[in-house]
Amino acid sequence: MSLQIYLAGKLVPQEQAVVSVFDHGLLYGDGVFEGIRVYGGKVFLEDEHIIRLYESAKSIRLEIPITPAEMTQAVRDTVAANNITDGYVRLVVTRGAGTLGIDPARTSNPQVIIIADKISLYPQELYDNGMRLITASTIRNHSGALSPRIKSLNYLNNVLAKIEGTDAGTVEALMLNHKGEVAECTGDNIFIIKDGVLKTPPPEAGILEGLTRGAVMKLATEAGIEVRQTPLVRHDIFVADECFLTGTAAEVIAVVSLDGRIIGSGKPGPITADLLERFRKLTRS
Ligand code: PMP
Numbered sequence: 001m002s003l004q005i006y007l008a009g010k011l012v013p014q015e016q017a018v019v020s021v022f023d024h025g026l027l028y029g030d031g032v033f034e035g036i037r038v039y040g041g042k043v044f045l046e047d048e049h050i051i052r053l054y055e056s057a058k059s060i061r062l063e064i065p066i067t068p069a070e071m072t073q074a075v076r077d078t079v080a081a082n083n084i085t086d087g088y089v090r091l092v093v094t095r096g097a098g099t100l101g102i103d104p105a106r107t108s109n110p111q112v113i114i115i116a117d118k119i120s121l122y123p124q125e126l127y128d129n130g131m132r133l134i135t136a137s138t139i140r141n142h143s144g145a146l147s148p149r150i151k152s153l154n155y156l157n158n159v160l161a162k163i164e165g166t167d168a169g170t171v172e173a174l175m176l177n178h179k180g181e182v183a184e185c186t187g188d189n190i191f192i193i194k195d196g197v198l199k200t201p202p203p204e205a206g207i208l209e210g211l212t213r214g215a216v217m218k219l220a221t222e223a224g225i226e227v228r229q230t231p232l233v234r235h236d237i238f239v240a241d242e243c244f245l246t247g248t249a250a251e252v253i254a255v256v257s258l259d260g261r262i263i264g265s266g267k268p269g270p271i272t273a274d275l276l277e278r279f280r281k282l283t284r285s
Pocket of ligand 1: 212
């Protein structure tokens, strides 16, 4: 079935949803994006995603041609036009078409693209039994080069790390920062539980401040679990009692080994299971 895509202010059939080959989003990865869930017909963390999109754009000096309120409405309209009650929205803003040089001053018409579709999840088996992880040799972008806090169209370092995971037979891969500390995975944030305390790397570790990460930290605090944003190294994960990842698509998923070291009992842990249940309640109620 053909999807209705929001492009240049209109909903058009996907076959007609095309952008210029001179768009700097394509030529240079010059643009920003968001991935958003829809649960029960409602856009989850709608304001937070819109705010993060405009903050990413501000950081790369990209002026989005519509207001946040118009963007919110466009997302809702695209979801409705495709009859999505439970699904995924991809929101992309490119720099627009320009010359073959990188100069953004010589581009015009930033493109706002919204795709609302069904979601593809990790296999259920991984939720039941937990996933294995390897550490990629590709490090996360140095924040002095391109801040990971910007959700930009430059995902090549994550793509390279993902390939390392695939080569090793894992669906995700852990990325370290330039200091050798744990940052995040290629498309998910990472948490551990040690002695009842929930720990995750702080933004300064060079991570995308995942909105699922934020929601899970809030749920944990409400559940009386101490939450600490603190630098972590691989050893902390090896000796953790539990480990899990969070992300828009993944929600909450247990990690049971890293680089061949079994984490905790080798099965999804009780706090992970409790947080997943709380997250499901939050999103499905
Ligand atoms: N880190 C990276 C690099 C990501 O691309 C994502 C989003 N897929 C996340 C973390 C998780 O962020 P969120 O919970 O907002 O989806």
